[in-house]
Amino acid sequence: MEGWRLVCSWNGHEGRSKRKGDYDESLADWPRKQEDSLSAAGLSSLGQWLQQDMADSAQAQKLVYLVTGGCGFLGEHVVRMLLQREPRLRELRIFDLQLGPWLEELKTGPVQVTAIQGDVTQAHEVIAAVAGAHVVIHAAGLVDVFGRASPETIHEVNVQGTKNVIEACVQTGTQFLVYTSSMEVVGPNVKGHPFYRGNEDTPYEAVHRHPYPHSKALAEQLVLKANGRKVRGGLPLVTCALRPTGIYGEGHQIMRDIYYQGLRLGGRLFRAIPASVEHGRVYVGNVAWMHVLVARELEQRAALMGGQVYFCYDESPYKSYEDFNMEFLGPCGLRLVGTHPLLPYWLLMLLAALNALLQWLLRPLLLYAPLLNPYTLAVANTTFTVSTNKAQRHFGYEPLFSWEDSRTRTIRWVQAMDGSAQ
Ligand SMILES: NC(=O)C1=CN([C@@H]2O[C@H](COP(=O)(O)OP(=O)(O)OC[C@H]3O[C@@H](n4cnc5c(N)ncnc54)[C@H](O)[C@@H]3O)[C@@H](O)[C@H]2O)C=CC1
Numbered sequence: 549m550e551g552w553r554l555v556c557s558w559n560g561h562e563g564r565s566k567r568k569g570d571y572d573e574s575l576a577d578w579p580r581k582q583e584d585s586l587s588a589a590g591l592s593s594l595g596q597w598l599q600q601d602m603a604d605s606a607q608a609q610k611l612v613y614l615v616t617g618g619c620g621f622l623g624e625h626v627v628r629m630l631l632q633r634e635p636r637l638r639e640l641r642i643f644d645l646q647l648g649p650w651l652e653e654l655k656t657g658p659v660q661v662t663a664i665q666g667d668v669t670q671a672h673e674v675i676a677a678v679a680g681a682h683v684v685i686h687a688a689g690l691v692d693v694f695g696r697a698s699p700e701t702i703h704e705v706n707v708q709g710t711k712n713v714i715e716a717c718v719q720t721g722t723q724f725l726v727y728t729s730s731m732e733v734v735g736p737n738v739k740g741h742p743f744y745r746g747n748e749d750t751p752y753e754a755v756h757r758h759p760y761p762h763s764k765a766l767a768e769q770l771v772l773k774a775n776g777r778k779v780r781g782g783l784p785l786v787t788c789a790l791r792p793t794g795i796y797g798e799g800h801q802i803m804r805d806i807y808y809q810g811l812r813l814g815g816r817l818f819r820a821i822p823a824s825v826e827h828g829r830v831y832v833g834n835v836a837w838m839h840v841l842v843a844r845e846l847e848q849r850a851a852l853m854g855g856q857v858y859f860c861y862d863e864s865p866y867k868s869y870e871d872f873n874m875e876f877l878g879p880c881g882l883r884l885v886g887t888h889p890l891l892p893y894w895l896l897m898l899l900a901a902l903n904a905l906l907q908w909l910l911r912p913l914l915l916y917a918p919l920l921n922p923y924t925l926a927v928a929n930t931t932f933t934v935s936t937n938k939a940q941r942h943f944g945y946e947p948l949f950s951w952e953d954s955r956t957r958t959i960r961w962v963q964a965m966d967g968s969a970q
């Protein structure tokens with residue numbers, strides 16, 4: 549196998565969670581240990597937790613999990629969440645194109661952490677990583693709506709990479725596959741139709757022209773279609789897809805970029821999108837928790853969950869993209885100027901088109917990839933919100949982090965950034 553393989557173990561494994569929202573926080577840039585919040589969950593439940601802890605410790609650690617994209621924004625949260633909240637883990641494999649330095653922290657402990665530098669587009673690398681795993685969480689993907697990568701590369705990573713993961717499961721006998729899809733497989737569509745408080749069954753005309761949502765939609769279809777295929781040994785493959793809305797939280801690169809942009813503009817951001825356009829957002833810790841739960845429940849509830857899609861949701865409020873960001877950037881010293889967009893929409897469209905043209909013209913010389921382009925403007929300017937309880941009904945999902953926790957954690961992360969105004 550190409551690339552290198554680092555084997556280390558993590559020593560922070562504590563069996564089942566002791567309190568709501570308590571999971572390892574040593575993400576790069578993660579500022580502080582969380583305040584004790586036993587009261588949040590209620591002291592009366594402590595006895596039950598302790599009992600559960602003991603029962604879990606008695607269980608043999610026997611499962612091998614693989615997380616592709618385990619060093620990305622979401623992947624790192626999934627990895628840390630698994631280590632803390634999946635007591636049956638024996639080995640956790642982290643597969644990524646680029647391995648993060650934080651893996652070094654995952655030292656000796658009951659769970660063997662195997663870091664694998666690899667590429668999902670290389671079938672042989674994927675097969676080697678999948679062989680012997682009980683569950684695969686496929687979160688690797690090329691998340692690019694800014695024109696940094698070519699459409700072919702996006703397709704290769706997101707679609708061919710997913711095909712490789714499915715085929716590796718089939719060939720090696722891995723039975724459970726959880727795919728990180730996206731709200732973007734539904735919309736917003738090119739016509740700008742609103743999706744208002746929709747659920748997994750809400751009819752919506754999903755039409756994609758942009759390579760990223762197109763690739764995610766194709767990959768999701770492949771994963772769902774693979775449900776029921778016989779894997780090596782004759783058992784059926786059980787698959788499902790999770791569709792996060794816009795994820796936020798510690799490690800979110802776009803939030804970081806917008807924050808620094810605000811600092812450069814003297815602590816101000818200028819409203820571009822009407823406050824009435826609502827955009828679905830979900831906290832990264834809750835998305836990670838949902839992955840852990842799905843992976844755990846897929847075996848017991850294969851008939852119900854196999855081949856299903858689930859939006860990722862939590863208690864985050866419905867707001868416009870910019871107003872939502874201000875929930876974190878506001879307390880960090882930034883101000884959103886204007887109650888209405890400062891520029892008319894037609895002018896923004898013109899600027900977005902100009903950016904696209906400049907990107908094309910400059911491509912031979914440099915990569916020009918600003919936040920504003922015709923696609924991001926259309927997404928930000930179209931209401932897309934989710935209201936569903938399907939995950940709760942199918943596998944008992946409840947958000948692990950309240951909105952207050954999610955907000956506080958994200959604010960602390962922004963405050964800890966270099967050059968923070970706080
Ligand atoms: N960020 C968001 O708001 C949302 C993200 N998603 C999905 O969640 C997943 C994770 O996204 P993020 O963590 O935000 O992105 P990210 O870019 O931080 O993480 C993706 C990871 O995949 C790895 N990767 C990329 N190409 C690879 C390849 N060829 N082989 C192996 N690894 C490769 C990257 O190195 C990176 O660590 C993606 O599948 C994305 O489509 C879905 C909905 C919303």
Ligand SMILES: CC(C)CCC[C@@H](C)[C@H]1CC[C@H]2[C@@H]3[C@H](O)CC4=CC(=O)CC[C@]4(C)[C@H]3CC[C@]12C
Pocket residue numbers: 691693729730731732793794795802820821869919920923924925927928
């Ligand atoms: C300058 C503009 C007026 C504002 C630009 C904001 C945009 C950069 C972001 C607005 C909506 C975001 C997308 C949305 O949250 C859904 C997504 C799902 C994914 O699977 C990947 C990321 C993204 C496409 C996300 C990307 C940034 C926005 C377009």
